[in-house]
Amino acid sequence: MKGSSQGQGDILSLIKSRRSVRCFKSEKISPAIIDKIIESASWAPSGLNNQPWKFKVLRNKEKDSLSGYTKYGKIIKEADCALCVFLDKKVSYNYEKDLLAVGAAIQNILLYVHSIKLGACWLGEILNQRQEINIRFNIPETFQLEAVIALGFPAKTSPVTKRKSIKEIKL
Numbered sequence: 138m139k140g141s142s143q144g145q146g147d148i149l150s151l152i153k154s155r156r157s158v159r160c161f162k163s164e165k166i167s168p169a170i171i172d173k174i175i176e177s178a179s180w181a182p183s184g185l186n187n188q189p190w191k192f193k194v195l196r197n198k199e200k201d202s203l204s205g206y207t208k209y210g211k212i213i214k215e216a217d218c219a220l221c222v223f224l225d226k227k228v229s230y231n232y233e234k235d236l237l238a239v240g241a242a243i244q245n246i247l248l249y250v251h252s253i254k255l256g257a258c259w260l261g262e263i264l265n266q267r268q269e270i271n272i273r274f275n276i277p278e279t280f281q282l283e284a285v286i287a288l289g290f291p292a293k294t295s296p297v298t299k300r301k302s303i304k305e306i307k308l
């Protein structure tokens with residue numbers, strides 16, 4: 138039903154039940170599923186539809202090496218893979234709008250991953266080491282690291298997080 142809350146519960150429940158997952162089982166995610174996850178990102182909106190994102194999947198030894206660049210390295214170590222999300226500065230037309238588009242792509246990933254019962258954690262602290270990471274993994278400067286998403290099969294239920302009330306966030 139258009140504009141009514143009836144029949145619209147599924148996506149809102151999905152949004153509300155997503156939690157950051159920081160503990161993972163040792164099970165592996167198949168390469169086909171990883172591609173689906175990246176596909177979910179690719180359908181995010183972007184200014185002028187410029188799609189200013191690039192992704193790099195790190196696994197095994199490379200992933201463990203990445204874990205050394207953040208105090209949240211334990212999450213990356215435990216995860217099956219680390220999905221690095223970059224802003225592609227070559228196709229960027231407006232820095233602010235392009236960053237917002239990358240954020241939308243990341244949220245698509247988090248929601249899609251949750252919908253298929255996998256777990257993810259958006260890692261931002263690692264950006265303090267973005268230049269060093271580009272050098273370590275031979276990534277050209279035109280790709281600017283914006284997030285690392287730890288991905289895997291959830292090992293336990295994540296703690297409930299709080300949100301401000303609707304009243305508090307409405308101007």
Ligand SMILES: Cc1cc2nc3c(=O)[nH]c(=O)nc-3n(C[C@H](O)[C@H](O)[C@H](O)COP(=O)(O)O)c2cc1C
Pocket residue numbers: 155156157158159209258259260261262263295298
């Ligand atoms: C921009 C950004 C950076 C984040 N960086 C980290 C991080 O470095 N380490 C971490 O454990 N969680 C990180 N998070 C996850 C947040 O802590 C988490 O989303 C928030 O506490 C709300 O919890 P929830 O995702 O379970 O609802 C980050 C989230 C965002 C959006």
